[in-house]
Amino acid sequence: MTSENWNKLDIKEQLSNVDGEVRRLVRARNNFKKGIAKEDHTLSYLRKIHELICLTCEDPKNIRRKAELVDEEQEINMWIRGEVGDDYILRYWRQYTDAIS
Numbered sequence: 001m002t003s004e005n006w007n008k009l010d011i012k013e014q015l016s017n018v019d020g021e022v023r024r025l026v027r028a029r030n031n032f033k034k035g036i037a038k039e040d041h042t043l044s045y046l047r048k049i050h051e052l053i054c055l056t057c058e059d060p061k062n063i064r065r066k067a068e069l070v071d072e073e074q075e076i077n078m079w080i081r082g083e084v085g086d087d088y089i090l091r092y093w094r095q096y097t098d099a100i101s
Helices: 003-007 011-033 042-058 060-080 086-100
Strands: none
Touching: 003 042, 011 042, 011 060, 011 086, 042 060, 060 086
16 A cells, blocks of 8 residues: 555554454464464564554654554564463454544
């Protein structure tokens, strides 16, 4: 997605897109660990999430939220490192997205 198109979305829509990618990330990793998927797509979802968070940070209307958004990405990194579980990261992003709106 181009930054021009991304910037047309409001913060709720932007974060809902990130939330969707977080859900896909968790599902993909679990499917690989369970042997349902033959390939691990975790890295590609992480890249997509990072890209969307960067686009959100670069959107002029979100300038005051930049530090907050970087912190939210750290929550995903905690999940990757196994410091928090699937339920936590899914609930966390859903609550964050809902709270922002």
